[in-house]
Ligand SMILES: *[C@@H]1O[C@H](CO)[C@@H](O)[C@H](O)[C@H]1NC(C)=O
């Protein structure tokens with residue numbers, strides 16, 4: 203190993219204090235939120251030379267950031283989805299941007315050392331040399347192409363790191379005889395290609411195909427053990443995210459180009475929620491674009507969150523985040539996942555009001571994230587209330603510690619299939635600030651809040667996959683004071699002494715087993 207920069211030992215010291223045990227297992231990670239230099243006409247086909255000239259401009263920014271990350275002691279740097287080419291290509295106009303990425307399970311290749319081995323692989327050489335030059339692992343996202351024959355054979359047939367069959371069954375080779383994949387690539391600090399992952403859950407990406415089978419891709423590092431790779435929309439689905447966790451992977455790398463959607467799916471909010479709910483580390487790198495509502499990147503462990511979220515009016519620019527964190531060992535005894543056994547549910551105290559101080563309140567339906575939530579309003583400075591959507595119930599005990607009477611709050615419950623911009627099944631309990639003073643404004647997007655609330659929020663879920671979050675005014679994350687889960691599906695989140703006004707407190711349950719295929 204090269205000499206360790208002084209910043210590394212300083213950060214390790216800050217993180218770990220005097221616990222010698224901690225020193226051995228801590229490492230420094232960096233994520234870069236990138237303001238992409240765009241092709242202004244992504245639907246117009248370019249030559250390969252022009253496409254490379256375009257991507258070169260973005261790679262030059264990556265190069266500076268990799269240097270800065272390495273200088274700050276980072277051992278790994280993560281760049282966002284679509285960060286090299288941008289968005290809105292057609293299947294044909296993306297072509298000059300694509301490269302064939304060989305399967306690292308089949309072939310050991312260092313593009314920086316042996317660039318001539320595969321033709322038309324300039325982007326891979328740039329990234330590999332970046333890792334080698336700065337002596338750190340580099341994870342980036344790019345477009346890749348893989349020829350296939352329409353007669354039925356499929357690529358990467360014996361990829362040993364992709365052992366688990368996907369739920370998608372066998373997808374035929376596209377009619378033009380080529381797969382176009384949205385691809386994460388990872389390079390070791392000497393430039394060796396160590397992982398290649400093809401995004402499973404595409405989000406309105408006309409230029410790309412889903413791989414024929416869902417891939418579970420991991421790579422090993424000497425400083426932190428194993429990392430798994432996912433991309434953007436993947437984070438909401440069993441394949442590959444939960445499938446990786448079920449294999450014992452506890453550190454996920456997450457290039458993304460995520461359009462923010464309050465009150466439940468803001469970037470940093472869901473990044474934090476996944477890390478907390480699954481008890482894992484997440485290295486999340488997003489694009490920065492005001493027009494596309496993209497910002498929010500961070501480095502999350504179950505006990506820490508170092509993140510950045512642009513505020514309205516901030517200059518539109520990139521941001522490097524560097525943090526020290528402890529490597530998470532794989533759990534030998536993974537937590538129970540999946541369904542809560544039938545018949546064991548129904549911790550009755552969660553769903554219904556205790557007799558005292560809790561009358562049956564007026565409920566109303568309002569749309570939140572395009573889903574019909576059933577809401578009750580919070581009235582007065584404190585109390586307890588519950589709300590149910592069918593047999594799924596949420597319960598809240600609360601006490602305002604800083605009250606602003608112009609602000610309206612509501613407790614909402616939703617159980618069902620989300621159907622807009624993706625289809626996935628949910629059970630959600632959420633305490634939200636309403637955007638206005640009317641019932642129908644509850645569930646709408648709001649960024650600023652003044653009221654601070656100590657609360658206990660509880661739901662009885664039929665899934666074990668529940669992702670908790672507390673988001674306060676102007677995109678500030680708060681660490682819940684206490685989280686508690688019972689084997690019977692009851693999840694309790696307590697929080698007090700808020701630092702800012704409450705925007706959303708949510709328990710976001712994913713009912714993967716009810717997702718349509
Ligand atoms: C891409 O297209 C969408 C609509 O399809 C549009 O809203 C967005 O602004 C476009 N983005 C770019 C970078 O051209």
Ligand SMILES: *[C@@H]1O[C@H](CO)[C@@H](O)[C@H](O)[C@H]1NC(C)=O
Pocket residue numbers: 481504530531537
């Ligand atoms: C999270 O993982 C750690 C080990 O890294 C374990 O000690 C802890 O009990 C886990 N927390 C929960 C809530 O499962």
Ligand SMILES: *[C@@H]1O[C@H](CO)[C@@H](O)[C@H](O)[C@H]1NC(C)=O
Pocket residue numbers: 606607608609650651652
């Ligand atoms: C109360 O909240 C509103 C809306 O969030 C805010 O505009 C106003 O400044 C707050 N009032 C006080 C007295 O802080």
